[in-house]
Amino acid sequence: MCGVVGQPVRVGVVGRPGCGRRTVTGVLRGAGVAVADPSQPSDLDVYVFAETLKPEDRRALADCPRPVVAVLTKADLTGFGGAGPMTAAAERCRLLSDTVPVYPLAALAALAAVDDSVLDDDMLAALRVLTIEPADLGSTDRFAAGQHRLPASLRQRLLAHLDLFGISHAMRALRDGADRAGVVAALRRASALDGLLAGIDAAAAPVRYERLADSADDDAVAARMAAAIDVVQAAGMTVDGGAGAAAHLRRAIVWQRYSRGPVSRLHARCGADIARGSLRLWERAGGIPEPVELTP
Structure with missing residues (x-):
């Protein structure tokens, strides 16, 4: 059995290249999860994918020798309209959860919520400006290239660290009178991070039990x-x-x-x-x- 009583459950972040493993790793570490390095053994795996589970994803999940949960990263890009992209992402995850539990995650918003270095004074000030002088949030190109007194470089930075989804939720929190802590809390709620953490904790229950049972x-x-x-x-x-x-x-x-x-x-x-x-x-x-x- 991997690990001993008293040590945290070690989580491996896996998945196909380009699906956001690095960002999810940063999110989980920032949230206090013991993430194993790729060269280290893990007690359970978090499988990262984008858009939908492809046949190779399903094979990897079926072949995993450890408890595993899947995470739909970039869930905020699932679709707009209706109740919003995260609601659509949650429904997509429900439909995909036929063999393993699947959770949505707006990874950039989640990272901003757990990494104090992301939402610095310059970004927070820029977001406050946007609440007074709105920019075009219709697309990333229009936001980055449109006319606005915020320098294009700062708008590009906002996009890189929050994307339009995180920018919108941060601005909403600021309009409601939130301070920095309130903005961080709003980003965390919007990202669905806590649902993923609860899913990881549930998947880790057999690991913790086996350690104690021994x-x-x-x-x-x-x-x-x-x-x-x-x-x-x-x-x-x-x-x-x-x-x-x-x-x-x-x-x-x-x-x-x-x-x-x-x-x-x-x-x-x-x-x-x-x-x-x-x-x-x-x-x-x-x-x-x-x-x-x-x-x-």
Whole structure:
């Protein structure tokens, strides 16, 4: 098993050249994710693609030996009109999530939200000017080449670091009275970064569980139970979080039955660890036998 208990889950950023791996790597590192260098082993992979999953992308995802999530980078270019490009991107990702989870990401906006060096004083001042004297945001060419008192070089810099999507959301935040922190928060929300991070965390749940499950220390029972709960909840199941002896005993019985299948080996182990941890909690709560009503 890669890694040891206590170390962060190492994420590899993979995908075909030209799809934005470098930017996504910067985003994830800026967000605090432990991204492995290309020469290092990873515990799970983030597969970067653009526009749609091509046959070679699907083959790479199917052949990945580790947990993997896919990210549609440049999601802000998915299409305009309707509810906006990110809504269209989210729907495209939903349709593509038939084998692995797929998440949208407006990568440039996300990078500006997590890298303090991107949105410097000059760029913020330029954005403030644009809220007072709007420029043509109809296309990148019109924004860059149109007549405006902002130097063309500064407009090119805005495009390079924010693109039209990020510029628009930053200007909207400034018009609403936001300061620098407010603009950064708006860019983060617009980029859908937090959805991707939640997806990575869910995909990492089995990795964290396997690390703990390999530990024979009795003191790890509670930690293994918590990790097992993360695994089954990431798969869409609900675990009764009730306290008290009756709730602990009920949960132990339900998940002991679950562990006996038919379920995967991983989920069988998770069920057994949830049951074991629940019984430990039941003992600490008094462990007095009492009638327990179970849902069939």
